[in-house]
Amino acid sequence: MFQVKDYSGNKEKDYELILKQLEALSEGEKDSIAILSNATALLNQFLDEVNWVGFYLWKENELVLGPFQGLPACIRIPFGKGVCGTAIKERETQRVADVTQxxxxxxxxxxxxxxxxxxxxxxxxxxxxxxxxxPITNRFDETDQHYIEKFAKIVEGYLC
Structure with missing residues (x-):
């Protein structure tokens, strides 16, 4: 398994490496909780300047806390509420530079x-x-969005 020291510091190259790591960790696994748990651990290890990485799962018309890395979190998020609920409502990525806005x-x-x-x-x-x-404003740029969306697509492929 790769370690943080194996990353080069080149953002695109390192994201490509993490995508390969995700594939290697998930290949052949059928349990969604195991896949999601490893995915959060991998992102948390790789990304700098983040304080929470996790999944919310759609259950009974609301988002419910799933596997994550970080401090305890909100357990349920209603459809259309907050950044997560908005992402579900609009079915598109929400990249928010300043959540206070x-x-x-x-x-x-x-x-x-x-x-x-x-x-x-x-x-x-x-x-x-x-x-x-x-914990910092404007942490995520277009490159992050591109690769995090690719990461999510790989996860989706193992959940079907």
Whole structure:
């Protein structure tokens, strides 16, 4: 298994490496909790300046806390509420440079300042979201979004 020291410091190259790591960790596994748990651990190890990485799963018309790395979090998020609920409602990634400027933001961790949320869709049905928070504003750029969306697509492929 790769370790943090194996990353080169080249953002695109390192993201490509983490995608390969995700594939290697998930290949042949059928248990969704195991896949999601390793995915959060991998992202948490790789990404700098983040304070929460995790999944919320779509259950009974709301998002419910799933595997994560970080401080305890909100357990349930209603459809259309906060950044996560908005990602589900719009079925598109939400990249928020400053969560204090996001109308209806749900502050599970008061230290979070920026956030990226990618909806997970499996067999054309909402599965949940991948949520990553940072204690600094404007942490996530277009490159992060591109590769985090690719990461989420790989996860989706193992959940079907």
């Amino acid at each position: 996001f109308s209806g933001h749900i502050a599970c961790d008061g230290a979070s300042r920026s956030e990226i949320v990618v909806p997970l869709v499996v067999n054309n049905e909402i599965y949940g979201v991948l949520d990553i928070d940072s």
